Amino acid sequence: MAGLSVREELDSLLLQLLRDFEELEAKRAALNARVEEGWFSLSKARYAMGAKSVGPLQYASHMEPRCCVHTSEAQDGLQRLWMVKTAGRRPEDVGPQEPALRRRKGLSKTPQPEPSAGAQDPLNWFGILVPQSLRQAQTSFQEGLQLSADMASLQIRISWNQRQFQELQEKLKQLEPGPA
Template identity: 75%
Template structure:
């Protein structure tokens, strides 16, 4: 195989980097639009329900995140992100909750409710009949979360690594 011209390789990597940066900028603009739309809908809900009806006092006493962002970074590679829903269990969580001997007698008392029930809708914290703008705010923030979880946040890392190798 013939060796490629280093300038041509740099040009192709630069074009790829610029394309990735353009895609990243478009995703950031979409994310900002969703978050801005969410805050506007939230302020409309506060106006409709009253400032004291939509605020931190209505939050649940024990809030659990519905989505967690996990990261891993290789020593020489790019950092990777992925989102884990609250309903999924990791292998460490599977198995008995307590390491004790159990008796297999009949059921004498009512079973205790599961301490980690299915995630509830946070809109229920604000009442049963919530304004449509509050539902719109929730949907906008969820769409923004989905934009943030998409790949493409580490745009151009391969190009930077290649340029440092060539120079």
């Protein structure tokens, strides 16, 4: 009787693995399409603006990331990854904040200048009026980053399910010894 429930668990786990592999393959195809589209748009932008107008010489000397990867652990022990846009904040500032002491009335706080949104957008490194193809390249690569995080989470889940599957197979072998 116990062998039957282990077999049912194996079957459901195998079906889940197959669904995960199918989803992973779809995400890989989508990622390849996004990256290819991004490179094509980038080459169109280089053609429109000139080869020397879009290149490493236009990069800022100090860059801050516009997105970060966050991880969390679910109740079953699986890790999940996802992308978070930083919106001009440093990566250390993104995420849960610890409670801090507040300053009471009386002492005035000097306002710190906020970085302008234009300075944070890397497209502005290449000029004010950038071609639409450069914007499309940026969007394609951003979508590719999100797909990469999704694929990493999915790969973690697949590895965990494979280990569970192997453990159940060993358990089934112990319950139902076959011909040696």
